[in-house]
Amino acid sequence: MAQGIAWPALHGGATAMTLALAWQLERSQWWTPDELRRHQQRQLALVARHAATTVALYEERWAGLDPTDPAQWHRLPLVSRADVIAAGPRLLSRRYPADHGRIDEVRTSRTSGEPVRVRTTEVVHAMWKALTLRDHAWHRRDLDAHLAAIRYAGPEVARPPDGARSQGWGPATAALAPEAPMSLLSVDSTTDEQVDWLARVDPVYLIVYPSVLGAIARRVAERGVRLPSLRQVRTISEALSADTRALCREALGVPLVDTYSAEEVGYLAMQCPERETYHVPAERVLVEVLDDAGAPCGPGEVGRVVVTDLHNFASPLVRYDIGDYAEVGAPCPCGRGLPVLNRIVGRRRNMLVYPDGRTAWPLFTVACREAAPYVECQLVQDTAGAVRLRVVPHADRPIDEDDRAALAAALRASLHHPFDVAIEVVDRLARSPAGKLEEFVSYARTGITNSCDSSSP
Ligand SMILES: [Zn+2]
16 A cells, blocks of 8 residues: 555555456456456466376376367366375476466365365455455445354354454455454354354354354244344355245344355355346356256256366366355346356255253264264264264275274364264265265154255255
């Protein structure tokens, strides 16, 4: 910032870059689908050529194909999460441009199987910040207002009853509204602790996982709690059901804005400012929605979500099958040319039920993975007092008695209750018709039905 200049702000460096991107995004959202597609194709060719010539995985898989030729695009094989995990260093570029800045490693956190690891750059981070600003602009958020978040914050961070308090919402708005109040509570808390905390903090905005929001909204209604300052709820990280959206409006009296993103690629779709459908940020990612035969789905059809990251030159993800499903939408009446998704059918969580009826969002995968080696696991709750961990062992490393004891102890500690724990060793875990694994399933009853019970599309 130049000396003696307070207003209007004269930003330099990374903030200036973010604002320059945000200004371009403000214009490009109104381009026609054809214009967007033309510009996207230019960037797509650059990243595809880079992947084809500097990344071992694509050199092997694309032999004889030209990934920059739109006519051959559909012949490029999809890359699954399992492929990314198996590829390891063969997904890294041997020569990424130095001016893309510092490299960070991103590790997906909330999966029951092995995490997906990718590298990202400062270019990717700048795009993420600009899109975050677009989302704030679309939904008319006051960047100086009080934001509360209930999410995973790391072990022993932001514990109930008080959580943690800080200034600034995060990197995207740090330079623009450095003093905005921010309150954080670990998602590793009970629904009642969350409701008590919200009533005390009384935020203007709340950011939360959909399954957690559903439970909070029910408790708020049952207990007659009021959150007088709340203006808007923002959901992240899981598939949102229509029920939860309706419940938010009824119980909390405010609109809900949903975002579809993934740690390894950032934003994939953001809610339209005028409707409850989503726009794909075509300036940042190519999202293909494909049927079982690999052909693009039309409006109203549900297919698998296949993502190409246009700007990650460190770990290029080209035609990455992220494991979610989405329904394609018709062009949006709001006038934006960005592609439309009607709904996302992805991961959903069940809520854990304690014997006294309390509910909580179970966090156990990190603790279990530290307790014993295994391929993947699933936690099943049959009654309010008992849980069952179904574990698939490595072929060369069976689960022994010590592992069982360690897993049971890790579960009781991370669920904060002395549950009856059974460890069940299985050859495989059943997946939904869409191929998804539910990492936690509860059949315990709270007397209220949980709208987040089903995860299959
Ligand atoms: Zn729209």
